[in-house]
Amino acid sequence: MNSKPQAWFREIHQPSGSSFGLRLKSRLHSEQSAYQKIDIYETTDFGHLMVIDDCIMLTDRDNFIYHEMMSHPVIYSHPCPKRLAIIGGGDCGTLREVLKHKEIESVFQIDIDERVTRLAERYFPQLCESNQDERAELLFEDGIVWMQDVAPGSLDIIIVDSTDPVGPGEVLFSEAFYQSCFRALADDGLLVQQSESPLLHQDLIKGMRERLQSVGFGTLQTLTFPQPVYPAGWWSATLAGKQPGLTDFRQVAEDDIDSLYYSAEIHRAARILPPFLQRYLRE
Amino acid sequence: MNSKPQAWFREIHQPSGSSFGLRLKSRLHSEQSAYQKIDIYETTDFGHLMVIDDCIMLTDRDNFIYHEMMSHPVIYSHPCPKRLAIIGGGDCGTLREVLKHKEIESVFQIDIDERVTRLAERYFPQLCESNQDERAELLFEDGIVWMQDVAPGSLDIIIVDSTDPVGPGEVLFSEAFYQSCFRALADDGLLVQQSESPLLHQDLIKGMRERLQSVGFGTLQTLTFPQPVYPAGWWSATLAGKQPGLTDFRQVAEDDIDSLYYSAEIHRAARILPPFLQRYLRE
Numbered sequence: 001m002n003s004k005p006q007a008w009f010r011e012i013h014q015p016s017g018s019s020f021g022l023r024l025k026s027r028l029h030s031e032q033s034a035y036q037k038i039d040i041y042e043t044t045d046f047g048h049l050m051v052i053d054d055c056i057m058l059t060d061r062d063n064f065i066y067h068e069m070m071s072h073p074v075i076y077s078h079p080c081p082k083r084l085a086i087i088g089g090g091d092c093g094t095l096r097e098v099l100k101h102k103e104i105e106s107v108f109q110i111d112i113d114e115r116v117t118r119l120a121e122r123y124f125p126q127l128c129e130s131n132q133d134e135r136a137e138l139l140f141e142d143g144i145v146w147m148q149d150v151a152p153g154s155l156d157i158i159i160v161d162s163t164d165p166v167g168p169g170e171v172l173f174s175e176a177f178y179q180s181c182f183r184a185l186a187d188d189g190l191l192v193q194q195s196e197s198p199l200l201h202q203d204l205i206k207g208m209r210e211r212l213q214s215v216g217f218g219t220l221q222t223l224t225f226p227q228p229v230y231p232a233g234w235w236s237a238t239l240a241g242k243q244p245g246l247t248d249f250r251q252v253a254e255d256d257i258d259s260l261y262y263s264a265e266i267h268r269a270a271r272i273l274p275p276f277l278q279r280y281l282r283e
Numbered sequence: 284m285n286s287k288p289q290a291w292f293r294e295i296h297q298p299s300g301s302s303f304g305l306r307l308k309s310r311l312h313s314e315q316s317a318y319q320k321i322d323i324y325e326t327t328d329f330g331h332l333m334v335i336d337d338c339i340m341l342t343d344r345d346n347f348i349y350h351e352m353m354s355h356p357v358i359y360s361h362p363c364p365k366r367l368a369i370i371g372g373g374d375c376g377t378l379r380e381v382l383k384h385k386e387i388e389s390v391f392q393i394d395i396d397e398r399v400t401r402l403a404e405r406y407f408p409q410l411c412e413s414n415q416d417e418r419a420e421l422l423f424e425d426g427i428v429w430m431q432d433v434a435p436g437s438l439d440i441i442i443v444d445s446t447d448p449v450g451p452g453e454v455l456f457s458e459a460f461y462q463s464c465f466r467a468l469a470d471d472g473l474l475v476q477q478s479e480s481p482l483l484h485q486d487l488i489k490g491m492r493e494r495l496q497s498v499g500f501g502t503l504q505t506l507t508f509p510q511p512v513y514p515a516g517w518w519s520a521t522l523a524g525k526q527p528g529l530t531d532f533r534q535v536a537e538d539d540i541d542s543l544y545y546s547a548e549i550h551r552a553a554r555i556l557p558p559f560l561q562r563y564l565r566e
Contacts, residue, residue, distance in 0.1 A: 016329075019293065021301065061482075232345075233516010261558070270552075
């Protein structure tokens, strides 16, 4: 027997004392960009894998759940969305989902690191298939500054598709950033942001909701969904609306968008929080 | 700096090329029983951990989701459940949830390995707090044989709380076992069985449903829920009813049972399958 030892990429999530790993076929690329370390691997069972600063960002096999849940619920919750901005989202998976909606007229994607997008174009081409859509504008600059400078009331929807709230991503969870977003949104504007794991990060979800509320957002909804390659495999997004009382969303024909995870029924289901989390957020 | 290297338990799930790990404080117990290897650890962040034959069975932190979803949906789906059997379930967590329902008059728990229960009593005492309930009878024998011998029509509900369908657990997913269950159930009887991950084991879910149908079950429902310590962190249970057309369940007062994950709304939400899985099961 002359069996080669298996190679794995393992992400250790120190705060929860848990780890998640994927078995590798090979490393396809590794670089230190101006902002972060980016590695691309080929796995044995999850397709391509992108890792930033040793944290798993996405795989071919399961990214559809995250990208669909970051896009479709917020878009269908707006009566008539036309102008949208994505902060982060350099892999372009969220952008692709957003552009499936014909009513969207313009999308700015603002990710500070152009290298993430260039590597996604090469190693995740299916996520980048709408990058040339004439409604899309890809900007490589600081999303915080961009949001401060954009014309007040000029956006219908903001999607914050960021890394974890540690290190460079932290400011995207701050009251100051939420104030810029509130100002940038039109009166019926909506924001959605990934909000980590309902099992591991209840305090983060609660703090985010409190800060969003304190800058003036009137509606808050936290949605949960599976996310196999993120810590605990269970994730959330928090939606905030400037107006209070948002409960409904546009339910359209099943073939309006081509989706694998999203449906109107899944949208409704994702808004149901289990009692332990409901109680914690109410406290 | 004299830092001790961290100790981890890592489960490698070969078929999906993925792994999940938990950081350890210490090993509390290890034994080879007559049937399997059982290890108990103290983790840094998930409380106690039980591992059988190198597969994670449960932790203090997240077992509530699995045990509640294996118990409450099937019980509330039955109009008047009195006589129940649990096949497997030696950690007694499912038994505890079942016994929260006052209408249940008798529960047989049939796990082949008494050592699992004895170790659960010692290291997971909260799961065993109802073991002395006079409605419960704990049997340590072969569940397959027990099910063949039980009086026809004598059970209202069967919960198959088993290990994975590899090795000794495999026969619990066979047509022959489902035939015994069908015979053992009363006319309005229900069965529920853990059915692995909706992302990783779609073929297993489909095969199970086909076999259940072929022995005569008229209603099939697959429910999904997070299960952080199992492969992909996303799990399912498949419910089968002898009668066709089961769609509703008893919705009772919120404080009927003391639950952390289950609620009537969560029950409804768990039955919504995402389009990719709906399509696969329809094919």
